Amino acid sequence: KAGVTQTPRYLIKTRGQQVTLSCSPISGHRSVSWYQQTPGQGLQFLFEYFSETQRNKGNFPGRFSGRQFSNSRSEMNVSTLELGDSALYLCASSSLQGNWETQYFGPGTRLLVL
Amino acid sequence: GDSVTQMEGPVTLSEEAFLTINCTYTATGYPSLFWYVQYPGEGLQLLLKATKADDKGSNKGFEATYRKETTSFHLEKGSVQVSDSAVYFCALDGRTGNQFYFGTGTSLTVIP
Secondary structure (H helix, E strand, C coil): CCCCEEECCEEEECCCCCEEEEEECCCCCCEEEEEEEECCCEEEEEEEEECCEEEEECCCCCCEEEEECCCCCEEEEECCCCHHHCEEEEEEEEEEECCEEEEEECCCEEEEEC | CCEEEECCCCEEEECCCCEEECEEEECCCCCEEEEEEECCCCCEEEEEEECCCCCEEEECCEEEECECCCCECCEEECCCCHHHCEEEEEEEECCCCCCEEECCCEEEEEEC
16 A cells, blocks of 8 residues: 655745645545644644544644545644744654554655745 | 653663663553664664554564553663664554654663
8 A cells, every 4th residue: 555645845935935745545444634843842633624624623723624525535734834833743644553543754844944 | 642651862882781771651552562673764663563462563583561550661672782772762653633642752771
């Protein structure tokens, strides 16, 4: 099976702009989670989607939003970019296996805000 | 709430040394536990997992045992290689809130 893919891999934007990142999960996986990774804060959970519905959300401002399509592909959008939004954005997909899930990560999108 | 506490790094070892990275957790239910590894410039890769007490996860020479009595899931490897240099993350799926909880990561550097 193909793994989780994320596009684009690298992105440079300026403050005030908006950006959309894309994630294609492993075939058959219906859950997609997004994380922000920075050297100072580590891995921080953004949100999780399952069957086109947001099931859980982390502590990020409303500028961060996401959605999931019927084919389980997901996008996240950041509006009015700030310098502090520079980070590696990781997407993970998972499937429920019995009573637990395993998350499989994509390579990430590295966003630099100037 | 659920959380994971991981040993602070960075850790530097000589090749063939023994590795232990400590991880303890807090969870209200019966979580599944995971170790992920991140190589430079890449996303996280699942290294091993354990889904119930006393389970031992193992992969590529790494092992971790799910200890409910001490709420721990320490990562061990008997003989590290230079290629093991990476950042290691302990994580749990507490089955509450549909969210994974990650530790802060431990950076490992293995020198020849």
